Amino acid sequence: MQAAFVNNILFGRILSSLGNEYDGDLVSFDDVVVLRAVRGRDARLPCGQGKVFLDGPDSYVLWLKNDRDFLYRFPNENSGSRSLSRDRIFGTSCESGSCHDDTSLLLKRVSDQDAGIYRCRVHYQASPSQDYVIDVRLVESPGMPRVYSDSGVLIKQGYVGPLSLGSDLILVCEVDDEQPDTLVYWRRNGVVIERAHEARPGVLRAEVLVRNATRSELDAHYECLAQNADVTEPLTASVVIRMYLPPISVEIRLNQNFNFEAGQPRVVDCVVVGCVPPPSVTWHLGDNLLRPSVHKELHDGNYTVSSLTLAPSLRDNEHKLVCRAHNSHLPDEVFEDEVTLNVGYRPLCLTSREETVGAVQREAETLTCIVEASPEPIQFSWTFADSKTLYTSVKKVPGYHHRYSSTLTWLPREGDFGLLYCRATNSFGEQKKPCTYSITSGGPPQSPDCGILRSYPHTVRVECQKRWDGGRPQIIHLELFGSEGGLLHNVSNSAGHFHLSDVDEDNNLTAILYSSNNRGRSSSKTMYLQTASTLNASAITEHPVVTLKGQWLQALAGLLTIIVIVALVGVCLGMRSKHEDSDSPDLVLRSDGVFHREPDFEREERLLRTTNITVNQLAACQNATDLNDNECLWDNLIRTAFNDLPQGVYTEEQLFSHFTRKWDGILQQYASSPVPSCRVLVGCGSRLPQQDTCPASQHSYFV
Template structure:
């Protein structure tokens, strides 16, 4: 009895060993024909291996199997024979790699391997079985990233930079190079400043080093004190960073004689202050009179952060009149880097001017229709010979004699309010008075653009009528009254229904019957008087909006954007919004707004203005765009049709790159959920293994026939008799061509 049992065990072991060897040979030969996709991963991080599960038309997914290297036993399986992907059965081997693996189907099918280790590196194969179509296989080479060594930064002379580079001169060039060795894949070497990429062009040199040479033809002021980063990145591993600070010498930014240009009295000392900013190191200041250095005058120089000041004590003579005084600023590190601020000395003074209001006018109660007299008070030596009056920026009176000192405005209007300035001049120069502001009170008037408006309404719909006026004084001094007119009847609106805030008055109005559609009139009153012409609001029947106008396509080859831009039409008296529908060319052109054409639109966009950015368009495919407006009454008809919408392959790539840049965040909650799922699946897998061992004899007998079937599917599973349970009739056997037989 014992001898018989040993003989049976030996026989089955020989059959299984022979099956595994032949299966492994078939797998190796088969995989030579498959293209391989390389996926890089950093040790300790998660890796995702893609697999295309798209079923051919009229077919659906049966099973998915993942294999690693030449192993014939699946690393992971997904069984969707009894339903769709959401109810599919997941199974993974219970070894260390299997417990860290889970197959994701949302957002693109892929096998996620958590916390990648060095042992995980290798070639994975995804095998996809369908019910009626041939099996498909995909190979993915999972390769671990090796981080590069720390970068080395050299200056333009080839010397290594320890912590601070420079000094560099503003406006001159800057040269730095970053050298990186090691790393797999070959690292990308880039230069960054304050999180912004400034140079991503690198080159390979001898001995496997990668170099990025940073060259700036003109150093800008903003680089002083800045920190540059050289980053060596072997994606997806984190970058290796080396930082260097910049020392930059700066030219003087400006120089100014700060002391006001007042009259200098002959024989009296006057202190003049000159200040220069922006120079690093501090600028050197000097004073000149008519181009010659002032040698014997007393000067005091004070330096501070980024600023240099010089105080000159000058005692001018009459002969110094009209001479040029200059303050010069220079940084000795910059050849020829000189700035000067110049002015002419004046011994005789120009006019001193002011504007006064006539004593018979009360500036606090100036009203429309009053007469106003303004006087230009002038002190000058010599006497002023020209006077100009300005209202804001407009000349209102000009005279070449002193008779223009008085400006008279008869019957002043509200448009005459504002600033008035008098400008007087003599042979020494001109002076401008401080502005005198005239505030003019006037009776209320409608705010421009609101004199007559129409509001669309539906019966029993409550709307808010708004009346806004201009008035001085306004605020709490304003009183509003409303009337409603239909036909020849004019009815007052009770004050209890009127809301007043500032210059705006509103009422709530709801037309109940057809006779309630008419005109609202609004008057305002302030202490000056009552509004002469009311603001009119016509309550009309709301209607559907008009179609948008002047629709056109606008594209940009640099950004890949394709925009549809229109002008809005009449809103029908109601708030409207705009809708864009995109469909493929050739669909039903007679579809009405809000109704899907044949096949339905690809997508629909909604906006408050008729301006839309198209997306998700395939290159070299013709599309049609429909634009229409919609309000509470319905949609505009007919919709505006824009035919022949196409994008190029280059524009499509730019759009896809922008979309990919916004992806890539890991959902940690889903991550831990997947880990717990793997533990449960491992337990189920152990139970399944017991069942499979029970039917080992059945598998061994069928192994030779199964290995000859190439690319076949398990569509005959439905032929299992009802009285036999499917788990007891099924086992997985890999064949030569990569198919799965369910026996």
């Protein structure tokens, strides 16, 4: 460095010349060092060839001039001043940002009276004292260095450039000086790189050539120095190299974690290194320019950091996130880095509620855990109440993009009862909220809650709500019994919804309902259903049946039985005799009393020509030919008589008179009711096929 350079060039001279003014007793020629100082500038005299180390608290350094004048002691009591002559002589201190040895002597603004012999005496505590003698001689200051460009232009602003990579640079330094001992040289960042030569008489010149400039030239400090003294700082002229540089690197820093959880904000840094001047940074996601809510840029010397808070959605999966650095002085170059986003989320349980599972010890139990996740889970884990954990494989649920399942089959034991947790894990982490199952003791199901209703005749509808299934799929069973105890229907299904048709209008329908699974059946529930009233012929509305007191019902039943038997026996015997005398069973009585033959055709042909004709209900009884067929007349008598009977208490004579009038009206209506001249395929008798029955309000005739 500079001190080594000075020591090698100047400090090696030992007393090249001394006068006879010193006595031999005071100093010898071999002990005196001659040092030059520039008149009018500061000079610093060192004590010895290097730093002096004091060996104890009683050690000290004394500076004397001409062995008579005491100048400075270190250390001293008045350490704040460190000088006897404050205006001219100082001990040592930090000057202009650089600290020197406290044992050196600083001479401010050297004048002719400062020339002479100086002695530095070091008093050691454990060894003999040692003296260092310096002969200070004064010289004139050299000329001020001047720096020129290769074109000969004087550089005054203190910098050159900006340069670009690969360019060349020439710096020229000139100093006007005729002193033979003056040195002119170049330093780069404190290192001597070039010495001057005499360009012409009285002018020293030194050149620096920089070829194919690299990044190392950025902010390089070039100094031209002119020096002709040993203890006085040289005169300098310096320039700094400025450059325009592209980035060395543009990097999106994700710490090798390219997973972005959908909707979760994450801070992403883009670091641009080596771009001069500092660049502007933009972010792009796919084809979109991002306008982040949080965006900051930090410029720290060679680094530019742009931070982006990003919360991507699943639509951004596999899109490219680009960080682009823009150097305004290099518009034709693109500097960017890009990463491909992997957007997803941790597994989520498909159901948020706790599911109850009925298990039986040593009986195989199977559970399926379904989650939504992106990407696909790596594994499923099942943790039992006793902290035992099992791992199962992953299966994709067909028809869904992000739905996956895993099935666990195990033999329950006593420690398994309690809560069972199912968790899935993918590259984004483990499922935070597990799917929860409550493992309880299983068995037969509980009885269902059912309701029975009858919206119109011959139809029963049953709606059941299932209860606890006992841990296995359950089936709802319905058994429907008539008033005499006969089984009418025995049906079952898993939904618990039943719609039963062709149910006779018994007074007391009994329904038995229960649930079952492969572990057994529940207790039965019995429900009763009373008959619904027959619908009126003119409108499908249900009329309430008039109920009398028990004693009047018994009397009425006995009376009506006698009357009906007597009346109907005579009518039916007459009709039977006519039917038996007929040679052709296909002859049907017309309304005008004349028989006609019905053509032969199949039932399917009839159905093709079906037409519905609404007529009086008694028309269905027009073709009755035997006693059983006249049950239709009996039904009409009972229905109309009860419907027209006001609520109250009646005598036997009143009831007999009422039913007699009704019977006469029915017979008259039976004889005079108009019926189409065709065979009626539906009727009330038991002789007709059961499938040809019809509701009371509508009758179908095949013409």
